[in-house]
Amino acid sequence: MRNVDKHDVPAVTVPRLALYLRKLRELRSRGVDRVSSKDLAEMIGLNAAQIRKDFSYFGEFGTRGVGYEVARLVDEITHCLGLDHSWNVIIVGAGLMGTALARYRGFAEQGFRLVGMFDSSATVIGASYGAGRVRGIAELEGFCREEKVDIAMVTVPAGEAEATIGRLAAAGVHAVLNFAPVKVQAPDGVLVRQVDLSSELMSLTFYLDRELD
Amino acid sequence: MRNVDKHDVPAVTVPRLALYLRKLRELRSRGVDRVSSKDLAEMIGLNAAQIRKDFSYFGEFGTRGVGYEVARLVDEITHCLGLDHSWNVIIVGAGLMGTALARYRGFAEQGFRLVGMFDSSATVIGASYGAGRVRGIAELEGFCREEKVDIAMVTVPAGEAEATIGRLAAAGVHAVLNFAPVKVQAPDGVLVRQVDLSSELMSLTFYLDRELD
DNA sequence: GAATGTGAATTTATTCACAGCA
DNA sequence: TGCTGTGAATAAATTCACATTC
Known part of the structure; x- marks a missing residue:
């Protein structure tokens, strides 16, 4: 090879x-x-x-x-693709998208182990959405280091994404799937991929608007 | 210009x-x-x-x-981007992802009007997730024509995506955001964009696996 | 002087076309 | 013969670099 x-x-x-x-x-x-x-x-x-x-x-x-x-x-x-062993994944942000992702069974089939879920809101901390209880955001760094988290799916509000990803980077998480509608400047050594639904819809409307030709 | x-x-x-x-x-x-x-x-x-x-x-x-x-x-x-007027959007598939999308308020702010939601399962038809009651899939074509649906977000299981998109195409829907984990061959005149979370995660693991250099 | 708008140069990605092998 | 693997050719996207305008 x-x-x-x-x-x-x-x-x-x-x-x-x-x-x-x-x-x-x-x-x-x-x-x-x-x-x-x-x-x-x-x-x-x-x-x-x-x-x-x-x-x-x-x-x-x-x-x-x-x-x-x-x-x-x-x-x-x-x-x-590096899929011959499993990867530890967390979800940061237990809102609509975060909880939907947590309950989705498709990831486990591909070798992605959802090992934790975090949120800053007292009203959801302790709740469970198929990924163990939701932890407070204060536990984030300690948990990532101890559990050797590989990937974080970030579903926090736009205004918190940058800071969240910075904390993840500092805690040794090298890959982020960011659902927040902001393009975050990736800290050094961190790979950020963006899932941006509004952008996708806008790409569609661009072509729809021109379809009359 | x-x-x-x-x-x-x-x-x-x-x-x-x-x-x-x-x-x-x-x-x-x-x-x-x-x-x-x-x-x-x-x-x-x-x-x-x-x-x-x-x-x-x-x-x-x-x-x-x-x-x-x-x-x-x-x-x-x-x-x-064609965003100076609003667009009619439906969600097909009222599962985890579909209901999360329905409750998300970010789309409306961009001029995307969620006008309907569809599912094939009797247990969710009639329920409401912030987009009016969920309609049976049998109503799909009639509704799309009458309500001039522009865009469909498809969150049905992989095996049903192709058929669903075919029906949407036949009913005059020209743009689809497909969340089902299959790359669908777009029917003529229909624009399909893929939102594929497993693929995104796999792109991350590819680079994670090579990060040791 | 400062920053746009854009041809030209460069880099990256796709497709062709065929040598090489079962 | 049929299909892979890959250099060469083409196409697409990015970046440079500078004439142009405020």
């Missing part, structure tokens, strides 16, 4: 790997055991060469003239 | 406009009335030339030597 430094992998390839993995798992569960880049491309709606090139950053997973073995490919991509 | 055909605007510019709009509104509400591309770029964490170029697809909004008037820019981008 050749060099797999993150700097060799285009940023856009990574989310596509997740896409491939999902489709491949589906194929596997349907009993399909071989697939070509052409088939996969058609199923997902991409170019076949793109799929092959994406794989090529990590190794040679297929057989010329034949295609890819689905089970092998699932294992390889699982490994590429 | 020059040509503003959607084909002249790079796809990546559109979500950035939403980002600019949010920051500019914040500046306006803080009483800031002028801003340079350099300032804005620093606040958001982008290159100043990129911001200027993004604006340039739509017109000339600034004054050389001076900068941009915040209020003017807010209006211009609001218009570019």
Whole structure:
């Protein structure tokens, strides 16, 4: 296998790997055991060469003239994405979005262990939403260090997101999925991905407004 | 103003406009009335030339030597994104995510009117989550046509997403925000944007796994 | 002097097209 | 023959750099 430094992998390839993995798992569960880049491309709606090139950053997973073995490919991509072991996740902010996420069972299936949930409001501290009792925000740093938290999903109000992410960074959490509608300047060494529903809706209205042509 | 055909605007510019709009509104509400591309770029964490170029697809909004008037820019981008009138939105799927979205007040502030909510399960039909009573899925097409629904947020299980989006397309809904964890092949004339939380988490683990360098 | 608006240069991503192998 | 893996070609996006205007 050749060099797999993150700097060799285009940023856009990574989310596509997740896409491939999902489709491949589906194929596997349907009993399909071989697939070509052409088939996969058609199923997902991409170019076949793109799929092959994406794989090529990590190794040679297929057989010329034949295609890819689905089970092998699932294992390889699982490994590429770091999903061959589990990750400790917390939710900061036990509002509407935070509690919906806490109750969602889809994450556990992918190896994401929800180990804690935090909020600043006395009215929800102690309540339970499928992730143990909600802890007070004061416990955040201690908990993150002790429990080796890998990822925080931040669902606090916009005005608190920056400070929250700063605290997480200081407590050694290196990855954040931020649902607050602010683009936060990521502290050094912290990876922040933004989930921004208003922005998504606005991208839709942009094209809707131009659809008359 | 020059040509503003959607084909002249790079796809990546559109979500950035939403980002600019949010920051500019914040500046306006803080009483800031002028801003340079350099300032804005620093606040958001982008290159100043990129911001200027993004604006340039739509017109000339600034004054050389001076900068941009915040209020003017807010209006211009609001218009570019089609946000100077309101849009009718429905939610299909009254599960965890659907009900959380229904109760979220942030959308209304942006001009998104939640006009209906649908589910197939008898146990939730008739319940209310801040968007009127939940209607049965059988009413979907009739409702979309009558109420001129613009956008559907789809929060149904993965296996039902494709069929649901097909029905929406047939009923004249041209834009979908899909939360179901499947990349749906968009029917002709329908814009589908994907909100995929598992994929986002997987992108984070990819980089976490490589962080040791 | 200061900051925009934009061609040109650069970088990044996608797609083509074909050599190489089962 | 059929499909992978990958250099080369193309397309898209970003950034530079500067003429232009206030």
